[in-house]
Amino acid sequence: MADSETPLVVRDLHKSFKDVSVLNGVSLEAHEGDVITLIGASGSGKSTFLRCMNLLEVPDAGELIVHGEHVAFKQNKKTREPASWKQVERIRSRLAMVFQGFNLWAHMSLIGNVIEAPVHVLGVPKKQARERGMALLERVGLADRADYFPAQLSGGQQQRGAIARALAVDPEVMLFDEPTSALDPELVGDVLAVMRELADEGRTMVVVTHEMDFARDVSSQVIYLHEGRVEETGAPAEVLSRPDSPRLRQFLAPRF
Amino acid sequence: MEQWLAHIAPFLSDNAIFTPSTLAQYWQGLVRTVQLVFISLVIGLCLAVPMALGRASGRAWLNAPIWLFTYVFRGTPLLIQLYVAYYGFAFIDGIQDTRLAFFINDPVYPALLAFTLNTAAYTAEIFVGAIRATSRGELEAARAYGMSPITAYRRIVLPSAFRRALPAYGNEVIFMLHASAIASAVTITDLTGAAYYVYARFYSPFPAFIFVAVVYMLLSFALQGGFKLLEARMLRHLKPG
Numbered sequence: 001m002a003d004s005e006t007p008l009v010v011r012d013l014h015k016s017f018k019d020v021s022v023l024n025g026v027s028l029e030a031h032e033g034d035v036i037t038l039i040g041a042s043g044s045g046k047s048t049f050l051r052c053m054n055l056l057e058v059p060d061a062g063e064l065i066v067h068g069e070h071v072a073f074k075q076n077k078k079t080r081e082p083a084s085w086k087q088v089e090r091i092r093s094r095l096a097m098v099f100q101g102f103n104l105w106a107h108m109s110l111i112g113n114v115i116e117a118p119v120h121v122l123g124v125p126k127k128q129a130r131e132r133g134m135a136l137l138e139r140v141g142l143a144d145r146a147d148y149f150p151a152q153l154s155g156g157q158q159q160r161g162a163i164a165r166a167l168a169v170d171p172e173v174m175l176f177d178e179p180t181s182a183l184d185p186e187l188v189g190d191v192l193a194v195m196r197e198l199a200d201e202g203r204t205m206v207v208v209t210h211e212m213d214f215a216r217d218v219s220s221q222v223i224y225l226h227e228g229r230v231e232e233t234g235a236p237a238e239v240l241s242r243p244d245s246p247r248l249r250q251f252l253a254p255r256f
Numbered sequence: 257m258e259q260w261l262a263h264i265a266p267f268l269s270d271n272a273i274f275t276p277s278t279l280a281q282y283w284q285g286l287v288r289t290v291q292l293v294f295i296s297l298v299i300g301l302c303l304a305v306p307m308a309l310g311r312a313s314g315r316a317w318l319n320a321p322i323w324l325f326t327y328v329f330r331g332t333p334l335l336i337q338l339y340v341a342y343y344g345f346a347f348i349d350g351i352q353d354t355r356l357a358f359f360i361n362d363p364v365y366p367a368l369l370a371f372t373l374n375t376a377a378y379t380a381e382i383f384v385g386a387i388r389a390t391s392r393g394e395l396e397a398a399r400a401y402g403m404s405p406i407t408a409y410r411r412i413v414l415p416s417a418f419r420r421a422l423p424a425y426g427n428e429v430i431f432m433l434h435a436s437a438i439a440s441a442v443t444i445t446d447l448t449g450a451a452y453y454v455y456a457r458f459y460s461p462f463p464a465f466i467f468v469a470v471v472y473m474l475l476s477f478a479l480q481g482g483f484k485l486l487e488a489r490m491l492r493h494l495k496p497g
Contacts, residue, residue: 054400085404093402103393107416107493117401120411149493169401 004068006031007172007204008095013052013062015045015228022048023059024228030173033202037215037236040225041251046208049225050177053206054095055088066091067172093121096166100178102158104150110161111137111146114168122169129168136164140194156187163194174198176207212252216240224248257283273463278454285450286471288364292446293436296368297429300375307376308383309409322380329377335438337374341366342442363442371439375432382428386421387413419490426483430476437472447471 008030015023022045030036038046051057053064055071058081064071071091072083082088104113114133118124124132137143140160142153150158159179166174176195180188192214199205199218209215215222215236222239224232232245243249261276307326310318329337345351346360359365390413398408440449447468455464 056396056400089402089404091402092400097397097400099393099397099400101393103391103397105394105397105412105416106391107419109493116411117403120407121402151494165401 006065007067008053008206009063009065010049010053011063011065013049013059013064015048015052015057015059022228023052025062026223026225026228026230028206028223030204030206032204034221035199035203035205035207035219036221036223037219038206038208038223038225039210039212039215039251040231044225045228046225047177050175050206050208053173053175054092054097055082056097058082066094089121093117093169094172095175096169096171096173097175097177098159098162098166098179100181102150102155102162102182104158104162104165106150109147109149110142110153110164113150113161114165117165117169133164133168136167137161139167140164141190154187155183156190159183159187159191160194163191163198167198173204173206176205176209178208178210180209180211212240224251273454273458273460274467278457281445281450281453282447282467282471285445285447285468288444288449289433289436289439289446290475292364292367292371292439292444293433296371296375297432299368299372300379303372303376304379304383307380308387311380311384312387325373326377326381329374330381334370334374334435335441338367338370338438338442341370363439363444367439367442367444371432371436374435375428378428378431379425382421382424383417386417386424389420390417419493422483422487422490426480426487429483430479433475433479434472 006029008028010026010028012025012027013023014021014025026045026049028036028049038049040046048057052059052062055064058073058079060080069087069091072087073080074083104110105116108116111130111133114136115124115126115129118129118132119126134143134146137146140163142157142161142164145153145157145161150161153161163179179195180191183191188211192211195205195207195214196218207214207219217236219236221233222236223230224239224243224245226245226247232239232243232248239248240252243252257280261279264279307322310322311326313319342363345356345366351357351360394412394416395408398412403411436446437448439446440452443449445453451464451468454467455461458464
């Protein structure tokens with residue numbers, strides 16, 4: 001049951017772009033320590049769903065509740081928008097996002113990226129943020145790269161740096177948007193290893209991914225989206241090993 | 257200055273043109289040129305930043321007038337702008353009796369006005385381009401981490417845009433230095449004006465103008481060197497490896 005302790009609850013989300021309807025009523029409940037993976041073909045709406053969770057996309061209808069706090073919306077003539085951007089900013093600072101394209105801030109060093117949101121959004125003193133930031137870089141194996149700029153790092157290093165940046169705000173839920181899709185195959189393992197560790201230590205995570213091994217081994221719940229609806233969901237052992245839906249069976253079938 | 261002249265005077269004793277008095281003339285011209293260029297660049301920069309923000313804001317009522325301004329100032333020769341400022345204001349009835357009289361009594365003010373607005377227009381366009389080239393992903397990350405639009409501008413968009421704009425702005429500064437030569441057309445004794453004076457007095461165009469050419473070149477080199485250093489520092493994040 002959802003209550004004020006539940007980090008993230010999404011109910012009956014709808015979203016369309018122009019005339020194309022992308023989400024047709026999807027819901028999700030992330031409890032403390034849950035690792036929820038969203039899988040599905042491209043165009044199934046999984047990234048849009050994730051982006052609605054921190055309002056990078058504003059859903060047309062549906063509820064979003066972060067730790068018991070309902071996000072308020074107001075209806076304009078045609079569009080819906082958050083009633084208070086202040087509230088949105090506060091909620092975003094509690095849900096850290098890791099992007100497919102890393103999106104580190106290129107003009108800042110790695111440690112600068114990591115302490116940016118703590119210092120300039122959360123108001124943590126710089127010295128304290130730096131100490132914590134260095135510890136986080138240590139965790140993701142990049143302490144010796146703290147003063148490098150993103151362009152001087154490999155894709156895998158950038159993504160691990162982006163995970164450190166996400167951890168720096170001590171988020172209630174971490175949102176991962178296909179974090180390994182832009183990486184060379186040999187770099188994927190390092191990033192997944194860091195994510196596995198985070199899952200093991202009880203971080204609440206929602207992960208859009210194509211890595212079925214990760215979904216199977218790490219997640220507590222798998223959600224298979226098809227055409228903006230939850231086609232099948234449940235424990236990974238159930239969903240991935242004995243799929244009911246013919247579409248999911250086809251999706252999971254070896255492709256060559 | 258006096259001391260310096262006394263020092264080199266012996267070396268110039270055989271020389272009819274580069275006497276202490278003409279060198280003093282060049283020196284004053286140099287000071288005037290540096291003043292004109294420096295002041296118009298500083299004020300122009302201060303005007304350009306808000307104009308660029310307005311242009312990039314996506315609000316038509318802000319964008320349109322600024323666009324028109326930059327279009328006009330980049331679409332007409334600086335010399336014409338200078339003439340309009342210099343001669344045009346004198347035709348305003350009764351301006352001689354107002355507090356604005358200083359503006360028509362000393363040609364430096366109309367020149368400053370024309371130069372400032374001109375460089376502001378070019379600089380604004382340089383910055384707009386740099387702001388618009390901000391990586392969408394970086395801006396999205398700023399929003400995703402809870403930055404307000406103002407914080408995102410202050411911390412992400414502007415710092416990265418200024419860095420991107422630096423090479424183009426360096427060119428604009430050197431362009432302004434050279435363009436300032438036309439101040440001599442409205443009786444200002446800048447570097448070029450000093451060269452005119454020496455040329456007219458001794459009727460020797462080559463020494464007079466080649467000497468200022470060298471002075472302009474040295475100034476350009478100094479500016480270029482300064483921008484090179486600044487770029488090496490500010491743009492080091494773009495160098496891989």
